[in-house]
Amino acid sequence: MIRKELIITNPEGLQSRAAVLLVQVACRFDSRIRIEQGTKIINAKSMMGVLSLGVAHKSAILLCADGEDEQQAMAALSTLISSGFTEVPEK
Secondary structure (H helix, E strand, O other): OEEEEEEOOOOOOOOHHHHHHHHHHHOOOOOEEEEEEOOEEEEOOOHHHHHHHOOOOOOEEEEEEEOOOHHHHHHHHHHHHHOOOOOOOOO
């Protein structure tokens, strides 16, 4: 399992379009992918879960990936989040 803290730089936070992109990228991978914020832990492949976090602009999240393609999943999701959801990586 790998874990990485990331800051949401998207001005709208992790809402609507950003949440859709995050879930779409997460679903490309077989690994179990979670997002932790405070005491909440959600499945990053769940749109309802991601939206339920209500992550605001400049908030920190902990991204966790566990599985055979965890390195690729973490790299793709880190790129997406770090770019402010402007760069959608290929698998």
